Amino acid sequence: ETGVTQTxxxxxxxxxxxxxxKCEQHLGHNAMYWYKQSAKKPLELMFVYNFKEQTENNSVPxxxxxxxxxxxxxxxxxxxxxxxxxxxxxxxxxxxTLNYNEQFFxxxxxxxxx
Amino acid sequence: xxxxxxxxSHVSVSEGTPVLLRCNYSSSYSPSLFWYVQHPNKGLQxxxxxxxAATLVxxxxxxxxxxxxxxTSFHLTKPSAHMSDAAEYFCVVSDLSGGYNKLIFGAGxxxxxxx
Numbered sequence: 001e002t003g004v005t006q007t008x009x010x011x012x013x014x015x016x017x018x019x020x021x022k023c024e025q026h027l028g029h030n031a032m033y034w035y036k037q038s039a040k041k042p043l044e045l046m047f048v049y050n051f052k053e054q055t056e057n058n059s060v061p062x063x064x065x066x067x068x069x070x071x072x073x074x075x076x077x078x079x080x081x082x083x084x085x086x087x088x089x090x091x092x093x094x095x096x097t098l099n100y101n102e103q104f105f106x107x108x109x110x111x112x113x114x
Numbered sequence: 115x116x117x118x119x120x121x122x123s124h125v126s127v128s129e130g131t132p133v134l135l136r137c138n139y140s141s142s143y144s145p146s147l148f149w150y151v152q153h154p155n156k157g158l159q160x161x162x163x164x165x166x167a168a169t170l171v172x173x174x175x176x177x178x179x180x181x182x183x184x185x186t187s188f189h190l191t192k193p194s195a196h197m198s199d200a201a202e203y204f205c206v207v208s209d210l211s212g213g214y215n216k217l218i219f220g221a222g223x224x225x226x227x228x229x
Binding site: 106 | 148150155156157158159160163204212213214215216217219220221222
């Protein structure tokens with residue numbers, strides 16, 4: 001596997017379910033990100049991890065819970081979601097430096113909340 | 115604060131004609147700027163980036179962008195559109211004010227290419 005991978009690619013869940021999204025990067029990066037992409041809205045940064053430490057929580061509701069066990073893996077744990085949480089969730093990684101390094105994105109998980 | 119404005123939400127061109135996607139930025143310091151492309155049901159792919167070297171930046175698939183400080187613009191161009199260029203394009207500025215690499219995305223421009 002190369003680049004940034006995300007599983008599952010599609011997920012349908014009820015509002016009472018608990019599920020997790022997984023992201024893995026094979027690029028040797030040490031910063032990872034979760035974004036939410038909804039229709040007709042700009043890409044929203046949710047969480048940032050630098051060297052496994054969370055450095056940003058962009059006012060995300062507590063029903064979204066991130067976890068970064070090591071610099072290659074990132075999870076987003078979901079519970080009691082709302083229909084408006086349906087969106088494409090994108091994971092990205094980069095070098096954790098103050099240089100202007102681009103972020104590399106995974107293909108996303110298309111989440112539908114019923 | 116850093117921000118970007120993509121001036122067109124939709125652009126439609128004929129195959130073989132030039133492409134121009136417009137982007138203006140606002141930055142309190144010398145910015146780094148990027149263009150990303152997203153094909154349907156795919157993640158974002160980096161097309162090109164400007165990091166204070168040459169003002170004319172060449173990217174993948176024949177795209178290029180020119181950084182114009184006086185106009186605070188970073189427009190994306192391609193001389194001849196191909197059907198496979200149909201996608202959504204995002205202009206992005208890097209924001210380091212939080213002490214880490216944060217990307218600020220524009221709202222996106224959807225490019226349609228007609229035969």
